Amino acid sequence: MARKDLHEEPFDDSTIAKLEIFQDYAKAWIPTFVMQPRVSTICIFDFFAGTGYDKNEVPGSPIRILEEIKKQIGNIFKQKVKIKVYLNEFEPEKKDQKKFELLNQACSEYLENNQDVKRAIEIIYFNEDFENLFSKLIPSIKQFPSLVYLDQNGIKYLSDKYLLELEKLKQTDFLYFVSSSYFLRFGNKPEFKEHVDIDMSLARKDPYKCIHRNIIEQLRKKLPSNTDLKLYPFSLKKGSNIYGIIFGASHLRAVDKFLSIAWRRNGINGEADFDIDEDFAKKQDDMFDKKLTKIDQFKENVRSMVLDKAITNNFELFSFALEHGHIGSHAADCLKGMKKNGEVSFEGISPLVTYDNVYKNKKKIEYQILKNETQ
Numbered sequence: 001m002a003r004k005d006l007h008e009e010p011f012d013d014s015t016i017a018k019l020e021i022f023q024d025y026a027k028a029w030i031p032t033f034v035m036q037p038r039v040s041t042i043c044i045f046d047f048f049a050g051t052g053y054d055k056n057e058v059p060g061s062p063i064r065i066l067e068e069i070k071k072q073i074g075n076i077f078k079q080k081v082k083i084k085v086y087l088n089e090f091e092p093e094k095k096d097q098k099k100f101e102l103l104n105q106a107c108s109e110y111l112e113n114n115q116d117v118k119r120a121i122e123i124i125y126f127n128e129d130f131e132n133l134f135s136k137l138i139p140s141i142k143q144f145p146s147l148v149y150l151d152q153n154g155i156k157y158l159s160d161k162y163l164l165e166l167e168k169l170k171q172t173d174f175l176y177f178v179s180s181s182y183f184l185r186f187g188n189k190p191e192f193k194e195h196v197d198i199d200m201s202l203a204r205k206d207p208y209k210c211i212h213r214n215i216i217e218q219l220r221k222k223l224p225s226n227t228d229l230k231l232y233p234f235s236l237k238k239g240s241n242i243y244g245i246i247f248g249a250s251h252l253r254a255v256d257k258f259l260s261i262a263w264r265r266n267g268i269n270g271e272a273d274f275d276i277d278e279d280f281a282k283k284q285d286d287m288f289d290k291k292l293t294k295i296d297q298f299k300e301n302v303r304s305m306v307l308d309k310a311i312t313n314n315f316e317l318f319s320f321a322l323e324h325g326h327i328g329s330h331a332a333d334c335l336k337g338m339k340k341n342g343e344v345s346f347e348g349i350s351p352l353v354t355y356d357n358v359y360k361n362k363k364k365i366e367y368q369i370l371k372n373e374t375q
């Protein structure tokens, strides 16, 4: 399959959207661990790091990682946390590894100009095929809290042998990039199936634009039944192609952070840089033929679950929200509305559907049903 090199031209809008999401996650992830009293070292792995900048000097993933470290530099020194940054770039069929040289040059220059970052981190460069490097670095990924970027071309490295290895890593969050619509074009070919085996009849049951979400639904089924790993999609449209990010983490704090970033990027669906479920049209439908938008449908589901007593407190409600790809505030808005309508009562003004209330402060409140007119 002939592939265009991302670094031959300036980054396009969807590449920049992807890089911004990568960067936003680093921005949320770094302080979480830097501020934890018992954490001595954290690691960031960028296995497909590219050249550092594009043709127009727009930063790529490695420079964005360094920029986010810089923003936390005061806390990093204060907390005496060591940061190890592992950067890999490799061009499989080339003798001259020009991109690797550019990467090295770009990061070295950044560090020369930012001596504080240079002092705070250990940077380790690799010029190796991901296929060999991944298993070599697994022990290092396991050792400390780690953030792993897998910004591959195509789909190849989404195969079970990598995904199921990542599944075992309990203190690792990862962000994959996948050319999802390639599945619809090549998914039945044996050389494609050998890497990632997806059920093509299932893949084709949803509209083309939903392919990234569909792939993730299928990947979830490949995970062990008792897994803690949670996977979430963010679809990106470029011309007629659909690409996407797969976010993976075992910890609900990580999920909460990723979903907050995703919903900030798209307040209508929280999972794409386009109107994946045609929610704009749903908002404009006339009163008599109104279809619910994604958020309104979620709130309706929450309302029924609360009225049916399937959800009785903020702990259950927060888990329900994250499990369905929503942020706590969507669920909280619903509960506030129910309180205003006299359907439920709870102590105080807020239904406390946030990570901090549930997991950090362990503040549990019960929701009492006052009237259930659905019965």
Ligand SMILES: C[S@@+](CC[C@H](N)C(=O)[O-])C[C@H]1O[C@@H](n2cnc3c(N)ncnc32)[C@H](O)[C@@H]1O
Binding pocket: 006, 007, 019, 047, 048, 049, 050, 051, 052, 053, 059, 060, 061, 062, 088, 089, 090, 091, 092, 099, 128, 129, 130, 131, 151, 152, 153
């Ligand atoms: C999508 S680009 C990554 C872009 C990068 N994150 C950035 O922000 O510029 C994928 C990169 O992986 C490199 N690559 C391709 N095959 C590889 C392999 N088998 N192992 C490691 N790197 C590879 C490519 O040369 C390319 O620079």
